[in-house]
Amino acid sequence: DMPDCTMMNKNGMVSKIQTRIRMDPFKSNYDVVGKPLGRGKFAVVKKCIEKVTGKEHAAKFLRTRRKGENCRMDIINEIAVLESAKANPFVISLHEVYETTNEIILVLECAAGGEIFNQCVGDNDDAFTEKDVIRLARQILTGVAWLHHNNVVHLDLKPQNVLLTSSRPLGDIRIVDFGLSRRMDNVKEVREILGTPEYVAPEILNYEPLSTATDMWSIGVLTYIMLTGESPFLGDKKQETYLNVSQVNVDYSQEVFEGVSSLAIDFIKSLLIKNPRQRATAEDCLKHAWLNGHTHPYNGHGHTRLLPSMHEPETSQSESDPEPERP
Ligand code: ADP
Ligand code: MG
Numbered sequence: 001d002m003p004d005c006t007m008m009n010k011n012g013m014v015s016k017i018q019t020r021i022r023m024d025p026f027k028s029n030y031d032v033v034g035k036p037l038g039r040g041k042f043a044v045v046k047k048c049i050e051k052v053t054g055k056e057h058a059a060k061f062l063r064t065r066r067k068g069e070n071c072r073m074d075i076i077n078e079i080a081v082l083e084s085a086k087a088n089p090f091v092i093s094l095h096e097v098y099e100t101t102n103e104i105i106l107v108l109e110c111a112a113g114g115e116i117f118n119q120c121v122g123d124n125d126d127a128f129t130e131k132d133v134i135r136l137a138r139q140i141l142t143g144v145a146w147l148h149h150n151n152v153v154h155l156d157l158k159p160q161n162v163l164l165t166s167s168r169p170l171g172d173i174r175i176v177d178f179g180l181s182r183r184m185d186n187v188k189e190v191r192e193i194l195g196t197p198e199y200v201a202p203e204i205l206n207y208e209p210l211s212t213a214t215d216m217w218s219i220g221v222l223t224y225i226m227l228t229g230e231s232p233f234l235g236d237k238k239q240e241t242y243l244n245v246s247q248v249n250v251d252y253s254q255e256v257f258e259g260v261s262s263l264a265i266d267f268i269k270s271l272l273i274k275n276p277r278q279r280a281t282a283e284d285c286l287k288h289a290w291l292n293g294h295t296h297p298y299n300g301h302g303h304t305r306l307l308p309s310m311h312e313p314e315t316s317q318s319e320s321d322p323e324p325e326r327p
Pocket of ligand 1: 109114
């Protein structure tokens with residue numbers, strides 16, 4: 001739980017952190033290795049080795065000034081959310097924080113398997129099977145249910161912000177990038193235009209209040225992409241994408257969902273609903289038959305990607321989906 005000294009502004013941003021910000025040089029404690037692990041709008045993430053332990057980490061370098069504006073508050077909010085989620089096994093863990101004149105460096109647990117995005121894009125050997133997606137979706141939902149239970153909304157869930165501990169063999173998920181996250185308690189209303197059009201809920205585009213349901217829409221999009229390799233709302237132009245989202249224009253045809261179970265489609269349909277109040281919650285989703293071993297292969301055209309083990313009797317989550325170890 002959040003400490004008593006937590007301060008929040010009206011937008012749900014947290015302004016007090018517990019982590020001590022180090023001012024000594026990052027480079028005297030870490031060696032940066034290899035090419036960058038990834039890049040976002042304002043950040044570059046590099047693999048680094050902690051000199052005293054020899055342990056691998058991922059350092060996220062965030063500029064404190066962006067477009068002439070001081071963004072230190074946004075970064076402090078990101079740190080605060082990571083701190084508050086440190087008991088959540090599916091959220092990336094924060095090791096240390098450094099600050100220099102121009103940037104803040106978050107030293108994070110390294111998710112060596114990279115973005116799930118890389119294994120979503122269709123015709124490669126690494127593409128997920130439905131069985132993989134069921135396991136990963138349960139982890140994402142367990143992590144997000146935990147955040148929502150603690151009144152945190154992520155607001156930027158997309159295939160680039162869900163990473164894997166390893167890719168071969170397929171490891172566990174880690175949710176990253178809390179740069180747009182907000183605390184929903186003691187906040188009258190959060191309305192902001194955030195995120196990437198392809199993955200954001202209609203209420204974001206319409207400047208309506210955001211809620212935990214906003215993340216659930218994104219999980220619907222994420223699941224669609226993991227199963228089909230296609231982005232459900234992406235149009236040729238930005239305007240087309242906006243229109244597809246606001247009209248909930250989704251293709252559920254057998255062509256797109258070849259070899260995918262009808263329960264999976266039913267699951268996605270429970271999330272890609274315009275009215276946020278009617279969308280399934282993370283808790284609802286975890287109870288859905290698709291994630292609880294009731295899945296039977298789709299009987300239409302094409303092959304099923306399900307394995308026979310999926311037809312075994314239901315097992316409890318703790319048996320079938322143990323929590324991953326954390327360092
Ligand atoms: P931004 O806020 O700029 O989008 P992210 O936190 O999403 O920054 O990081 C950008 C990219 O860097 C991610 O999409 C991912 O590819 C990579 N990355 C981020 N954190 C880690 C990590 N802990 N381990 C490995 N790669 C990471
Ligand atoms: Mg990102």
